[in-house]
Each structure stands twice: as C-alpha cells, then as structure tokens.
Amino acid sequence: MTQSNDRRTSPPRAKRAGGRGWLWKALVVLGVVAVAYYLLRDGETGASAGTTFVARRGPLEIVVLEGGSIEALESVELKSEVKGDTKIISIVEEGYFVTEEDVSNGLVLVELETTKLRDDQVQQELEYQNASASYTDAREQFEIQRNQNESDIQKSLLDVKFALMDFEKYLGAVMAREIIRVVGLETVATDIMKNHEASMLADATDPAAALAEAPPFRRQAIDFTAYADPDRLGNGEAGQRVRKLEDDLVLAEKEVGLAQSKLQGTQRLFEKEFVTRDELENDEMALRRSEIALESARTSKELFIKYEFPKQAEKLLSDYEEALRKLERTRKQAVSQMAQAEAKLKSAEARFTLQTQRRKEIQEQIEKCTIRATTPGLVVYGARERRSWEEIRIEEGASVRERQGIITIPNTRQMTAKVKIHEAYIERIARGQQARIKVDAHPDRPLTGVVSRIGVLPDAQNRWMNPDLKVYDTTVTIDGTHEWLKPGLSAQVEIIVDRLDDVLQVPLQAVSEENGQRICYVAGGGGAERRVVQTGSFSDVFIEIKSGITAGDRVLLRAPSSGAERPAAVSDSEQEGRPRRREPAGERREEGGS
Numbered sequence: 001m002t003q004s005n006d007r008r009t010s011p012p013r014a015k016r017a018g019g020r021g022w023l024w025k026a027l028v029v030l031g032v033v034a035v036a037y038y039l040l041r042d043g044e045t046g047a048s049a050g051t052t053f054v055a056r057r058g059p060l061e062i063v064v065l066e067g068g069s070i071e072a073l074e075s076v077e078l079k080s081e082v083k084g085d086t087k088i089i090s091i092v093e094e095g096y097f098v099t100e101e102d103v104s105n106g107l108v109l110v111e112l113e114t115t116k117l118r119d120d121q122v123q124q125e126l127e128y129q130n131a132s133a134s135y136t137d138a139r140e141q142f143e144i145q146r147n148q149n150e151s152d153i154q155k156s157l158l159d160v161k162f163a164l165m166d167f168e169k170y171l172g173a174v175m176a177r178e179i180i181r182v183v184g185l186e187t188v189a190t191d192i193m194k195n196h197e198a199s200m201l202a203d204a205t206d207p208a209a210a211l212a213e214a215p216p217f218r219r220q221a222i223d224f225t226a227y228a229d230p231d232r233l234g235n236g237e238a239g240q241r242v243r244k245l246e247d248d249l250v251l252a253e254k255e256v257g258l259a260q261s262k263l264q265g266t267q268r269l270f271e272k273e274f275v276t277r278d279e280l281e282n283d284e285m286a287l288r289r290s291e292i293a294l295e296s297a298r299t300s301k302e303l304f305i306k307y308e309f310p311k312q313a314e315k316l317l318s319d320y321e322e323a324l325r326k327l328e329r330t331r332k333q334a335v336s337q338m339a340q341a342e343a344k345l346k347s348a349e350a351r352f353t354l355q356t357q358r359r360k361e362i363q364e365q366i367e368k369c370t371i372r373a374t375t376p377g378l379v380v381y382g383a384r385e386r387r388s389w390e391e392i393r394i395e396e397g398a399s400v401r402e403r404q405g406i407i408t409i410p411n412t413r414q415m416t417a418k419v420k421i422h423e424a425y426i427e428r429i430a431r432g433q434q435a436r437i438k439v440d441a442h443p444d445r446p447l448t449g450v451v452s453r454i455g456v457l458p459d460a461q462n463r464w465m466n467p468d469l470k471v472y473d474t475t476v477t478i479d480g481t482h483e484w485l486k487p488g489l490s491a492q493v494e495i496i497v498d499r500l501d502d503v504l505q506v507p508l509q510a511v512s513e514e515n516g517q518r519i520c521y522v523a524g525g526g527g528a529e530r531r532v533v534q535t536g537s538f539s540d541v542f543i544e545i546k547s548g549i550t551a552g553d554r555v556l557l558r559a560p561s562s563g564a565e566r567p568a569a570v571s572d573s574e575q576e577g578r579p580r581r582r583e584p585a586g587e588r589r590e591e592g593g594s
Helices: 002-017 021-043 100-105 115-171 173-183 185-201 237-271 276-370 460-465
Strands: 051-052 056-070 075-078 084-092 110-112 370-372 385-387 390-392 406-408 415-422 435-438 444-453 472-478 490-507 512-514 517-524 527-532 534-538 542-547 555-556
Touching: 056 110, 056 472, 056 534, 084 406, 110 406, 115 237, 115 276, 173 185, 173 276, 185 276, 237 276, 276 370, 385 542, 415 444, 415 490, 435 472, 472 490
Parallel strands: none
Antiparallel strands: 051 555, 056 415, 056 490, 075 406, 084 110, 110 370, 385 390, 415 472, 435 444, 435 490, 444 472, 490 542, 512 517, 517 527, 517 555, 534 542
C-alpha cells in the first residue's frame, strides 16, 4: 500500500519540476560544496589542521530519536468466534475501504466453512426433540402424581373422620373424646395433622422438611367396663344398649314379683278349693318363666358390659388409630412419590435446557461463520502465525483457530506512532511531551504529536528474543487527521525531552574523556589547547558546556592523534548499552561547523 501511495504522489512532483529540474539540483549541490570548503579553510589554524566547530550560545533541544511504525489509535479487530479450527471460504481483498453504506448493507467480509456445523445442527435437532418430549412427559407425570397424591390423602383424611364418627356414635361424643384424650390419641392426631399441613407447604425436593414424622406412640390400655354407665355414655349406641338391658332387667324383676304374688293368691284359693290344681300349677310355671327371664336379662347385661361393649369400643378405637396411621403413611408415600416425580421433572428439564442451549450455540456458531462489516475503515489482514513447520497467513482456504484475528479495521481519523525506547532513556520520557514525526514514505510531510502512553514493563517479545536488550513500548498520538497516513508505514519519531533557551553548546563528538575528566581541544595559533570542561545536558548531536570554554572558541571535532582518548560525551556507564541510532540525512546541520 505504501508503494502505491508513492506512485500516486511522485509523478506530479516530477511534472512540476519540468525538464530542467536536474540542472537546479546540480547548482544547489555545487553551492553546498563551495560553502563547506570555505568554512573548512577558514576553520584551519596554525598548528591544527583538524575539523573545528565554533562554540556558540543558543537554544538547545534535548531529544530522543527512535524509529517506529504508524498505527491507528483505535481499531476494530474481527476475530474467528467459531470453536476449534475452521477454514476461510471467502474474504474481502486486503486494502478495501469499508464505507458507511457497506456497514448499513451488512457487507460480508469473511465467510468461514459451515459443513461440519450443519451436520452437528441436524444431529442436535434430534437430541432437542427427544429432550423436549421427555420434558413434556415428565411435566405431565408430575401433575398426575400431584393429583393422585391429593386424592389418596383426601381419602385417608375421610377415613380418619369416619372412624372418629363411628367411635363417637358408639360411645357418644363426650365419652369418645375423653377416652381418646386418656389413651393419648388426641396429641398424636394433632401432630399428624400438623405434619400433613406442613408437608403440603414444603418443597417436595426437601425430604427432611416434607417427611417430618409424628413422634412414635403406643396407646395406653383402657378398661372400657368402667365406662359402661348410661349416664356417662350419653346418647351413643352403647348407652342406649345399656339402658335397654337395664330396662329389660327391671321389667323381668317386676314380672317375677307379679308372678310370685299371683302364685301366693292361687295357693290360698287352692287350699280353700276355689281353684283347681291345674290353675295352681300354671301359676307356678308362670313364676318359673319370669324367674328365667329375669336371670336372662341379668346375664345379658353382664355379658354386654363385660364382653360386647369393651370389644366394640376397642375395635372402633383401633379403627380410628389405624386411620391416623394410614393417613401418616399416605402422606409419607405422597411426599416420596412427589420427590421422585420432581427429580425426574428437574432431570428432564435440565436435559431439555442443555439441549436447547447446545441447539442455540450451534445456530450462533453458524451465524458467526459470516463476518459482516460493523465499522467503516481500511481492511487489513491479521498477523501471520507459525504452526509447527509452516507459516499460516490469512487467505482463502487458510485454517484459522478460535479467537484468531482475521481482519483489523483501523480508525484512520486518529493515528499514532509506536516506538520502542531503550531502557537508558525511558526515565527521560514522560506523557505529554511533544514529538516530531517524519514518515519515510512522505519525508516532505512532517507531523507533530504528543507522548500518550509509556509501557510499564519491557516489551515481552523483544525480551524473549534478546534478554540483554530492554525496550519499552511508547505511543505518540499524532496531531490532526491525515488521509494519506496509513497503518504500517515506517517513521522516525523525535521526542523533545527538554528545551534549553540559552546555553553554550558544541557537537557531541568534540568532547572526549581522559582519566575521568571531560576534555575539549581548542584550536589556537600555537596548536590545539587541551581544556577540562564541565558538561550538562546533551542531545544526539550537541552537548551543553557549563565551563572550560567560551563562545567563539574553535573546538576540534576530533581529538589530536597524539595520546587522545576516544570521544566520550557521556560517561562510560551511560555509554554502555546506549542504542545505536540512525540519524536521518541532512539532520541538525548547524551554522558554525566546518
């Protein structure tokens, strides 16, 4: 893309220069050579024939120069969201500019293979339908079981009610309640009913709450003969039976008394021969029958009180007790069955939910195989990846993994320059510092910017490749919007660390180090004079001189060959690890140099 931009911009410049552009260039070069020769000749003094520079006062910029690349401040990265590896069926051409209209129309940028996903979708649809049928059946069975439990419990409640009514009918309500309280069934019945009401409110999935038991009980023994009193039994069947037996006994006793009185009268008449012997014998037989009837009535009452009444009362009480126990068993069984039905329902529901989710995921995966334009901008393919022994690049037919970037669409309205700053200079860099940017492809279009981000830790990739070299990623935000600026262009970034308004300065190579001292050689009439200087701040070209020389002194740019140390504008510790920089041609040509 950079080359295509150069081809678009170069021909117009050549046309404007015209056919005689080479002649003007030659004249400019000759002029520069003549001026250089004049300065060199003027800078040579008596004993020194080396190149010199006139020390001068003036402003000094402290800068850090690094090479980098142009990137967008913000960009949209379109990644593969399909699980596993999938192939690219089609992809938009790199360099295509997505417009707002393309976004509105949902332009397809990338299509990924969907064959396997389509097969999985068919299989998953079968699983989903089976799970749906099972869930519907479990839900219906749950409701059926709920209704059945309600019917069983209602029947058990009626059995308890009817058993109590039979017991009260036989003994009378007052006597029945008293006996139930005496034997302890009243408390048991209350506990069972409370547990029943609690289990109806409890969640069937909580057996501990739903299956709370009434405390175990054993009914006390009772002597029902003590209750065979007509006055206490009231209007119950047993009371009516006792009263009838007593009435029969009273009548029998009266019959015996009448028969005895009649027999006594007949005997007196027989003695006076007013009645026959047959009449006397008949009255004797009538008395005997009355006595037998009296004995039968007395025996019937005794048998009822001793045997029939306790037996029937005990049976009815046991029926009531058994009805209570049956209600408790029915309740527990209902809770257990509901728990099982609930478990089956939840299992079927979970399976149905899982199959529904998988069905939805497969559909979403198929939809994600089509990647559409979401924002306008320039289409840039994702970075290449190396797998095993081959290099994978983004193209039709290539295999991409999940979360792998396929296309990046940078926002070219706000661009940045990304550079890597050596650890020796990172402490001098701060956010907000001004910078100058020169794009290699467009050297005639200088840019300005500001430092917006500084890496906290050294670049991990560079640290892995070269552990001895620590560099920090630094971002410079470029001022303004430039349509010609494209991501990936190489650039030189000059970060202005400081500006000194009025300092004495000489070129960096004019200062050397000897025995721990900073030295400058000043050209004079008698030769090169060695002077110890005190230095200050420095840039890549000039260094500040605080003392040792004055403005106008001509300093040698290279120490004399006799015993001179290597030039050292900074200390040995600073010099070690200092990155080598490539200074652009024609940079920092200052007046006064020769």
